[in-house]
Amino acid sequence: xxxxxxxxxxxxxxxxxxxxxxxxxxxxxxxxxxxxxxxxxxxxxxxxxxxxxxxxxxxxxxxxxxxxxxxxxxxxxxxxxxxxxxxxxxxxxxxxxxxxxxxxxxxxxxxxxxxxxxxxxxxxxxxxxxxxxxxxxxxxxxxxx
Numbered sequence: 001x002x003x004x005x006x007x008x009x010x011x012x013x014x015x016x017x018x019x020x021x022x023x024x025x026x027x028x029x030x031x032x033x034x035x036x037x038x039x040x041x042x043x044x045x046x047x048x049x050x051x052x053x054x055x056x057x058x059x060x061x062x063x064x065x066x067x068x069x070x071x072x073x074x075x076x077x078x079x080x081x082x083x084x085x086x087x088x089x090x091x092x093x094x095x096x097x098x099x100x101x102x103x104x105x106x107x108x109x110x111x112x113x114x115x116x117x118x119x120x121x122x123x124x125x126x127x128x129x130x131x132x133x134x135x136x137x138x139x140x141x142x143x144x145x
């Protein structure tokens with residue numbers, strides 16, 4: 001509820017006074033929207049697994065990891081910029097969190113593998129479907145086998 005209030009407060013105050021949101025306000029709202037999207041994606045995938053524990057959710061979980069990791073990194077970078085130059089001070093948490101978060105991408109599996117998996121899965125599925133369709137008819141006379 002606090003997030004929705006903050007988003008509406010920033011946008012309404014900027015629009016009401018006829019000005020565009022500042023870059024800092026845009027980054028804050030963008031972070032809130034990213035968090036809502038990642039939460040919705042994760043909840044959707046978790047619900048699929050709750051309904052059918054053996055459901056094939058490799059694509060969904062891969063997308064959750066890929067989108068969540070890349071958007072979290074973008075959000076950390078935006079937070080560092082919102083803090084201006086003080087974000088690099090040792091008293092601020094941004095630099096340490098960015099360093100710590102970069103390590104979690106290696107622990108959870110590389111992002112490159114997760115970005116390759118969905119197209120590979122799609123190509124494999126299409127290849128299997130093509131093999132079934134092409135071998136269900138005779139290649140010479142088009143007679144059903």
